[in-house]
Amino acid sequence: MTVLAKEEVSSRIAMEKTLKYSQTVEKAGNLLFRFPLKKVRGIPLREPIAQNIESVWAFCPDPTDILIATYPKAGTTWAQEIVDLLLHNGDKEACKRGPIVLRSPFLEIFYPPPMLSGLDLLYQMSPPRIIKTHLAIQLIPEGFWEKKCKVIYVARNAKDNLVSYYHFDRMTLTQPEPGSWENYIQKFMNGDLGWGSWYDHVKGYWKEREKRNILYLFYEDLKENPQREVERIMQYLDLSVSDEVIARIVELTSFEVMKENPMTNYSFNPKNMFDQSISAFMRKGEVGDWVNHFSASQLKIFDENYEQQMEMANIPFRSNL
Ligand code: A3P
Secondary structure, eight states: OOOOOHHHHHHHHHHHHHHHHHHHHHHTGGGOOOOOEEEETTEEEEHHHHHTHHHHHTOOOOTTOEEEEESTTSSHHHHHHHHHHHHTTTOTTGGGSSOHHHHSOBTTOOOSTTSOOHHHHHHHSOSSOEEEEOOOGGGSOTHHHHTTOEEEEEEOOHHHHHHHHHHHHHHBTTSOOOOOHHHHHHHHHHTOSTTOOHHHHHHHHHHHTTTTTEEEEEHHHHHHOHHHHHHHHHHHTTOOOOHHHHHHHHHHTSHHHHHHOTTTSOTTSOTTTBOTTTSOSSOOOOSOGGGGTOOHHHHHHHHHHHHHHHTTTOOOOOSOO
8 A cells, every 4th residue: 555645645635625616616507696786784795695694793703713804806815825824834735725715714605505605614614713704894793803803904905906806707707797897997986896885995994903903904015025014914913933934925925826826826616606717816916907907087087086085094005016
């Protein structure tokens, strides 16, 4: 009998998990479609999420659980991978144990059975769990505040966030049709996209960050100086890893590496969910790609509207580096 090396065993387990996950999604077939949005306390959410929101609110976290909150497309996966690596002392193999959706479940996600919900996954795991959410702060289950869980928020400048969300909605076949770029800008400004208004989202967490001890990060800072930001996350989580481990985490969570990593690039999501031939999940990973999308007149309208919506907010966003 051949005895397999530890790495080989974990890689095969990861492959099996990934395959099983992909097959379940594939089997869901036409149970998956572009779900309409339904408002919960004024915030549009995908219908299956809206219908199950009470069970999300009933979720009772452990004090050691870590919540990663973002508006969609602000750098969620990046933060999830950094935190998972920090919790595993930069161990590359540990972070290849399964697709990111299984290692770090999506709190509010609900699909028709046989697909598992985020809560199904969370209830199978032991704390500390790394939990992803896109919920606006007022929709976060109270338990996270009562248990004083660590909450990391990642914000991304509005224009790049909008561009990324547009391409995501083109290829994600469970999201509403994005429609034309021109109309999409309008929907973004009106807060009509899934998970609601970007403006209210980023302001909501910003206002509460001190009172609720939320680590508020910016995508642009992560891009500019990942080492500094990984260290900030480490300190916030009361962890201590060596400089060598920090450097390894920075390398393993670079755009280029994550784009090629089958556990983070969403290649595990089959075509009936993510059609990456339309647009890759790991698309560009840049700051400032918005210049390639906005016309001069669109920019003028967007910037004027931004001034109104963000007046007095004083959040130091940067749209260029
Ligand atoms: P783009 O569409 O601009 O490329 P989320 O994980 O919240 O869905 O965000 C996805 C966005 O973050 C995509 O942006 C993706 O490319 C980018 N991203 C993911 N990992 C990244 C990384 N390691 N470095 C930089 N950007 C990353």
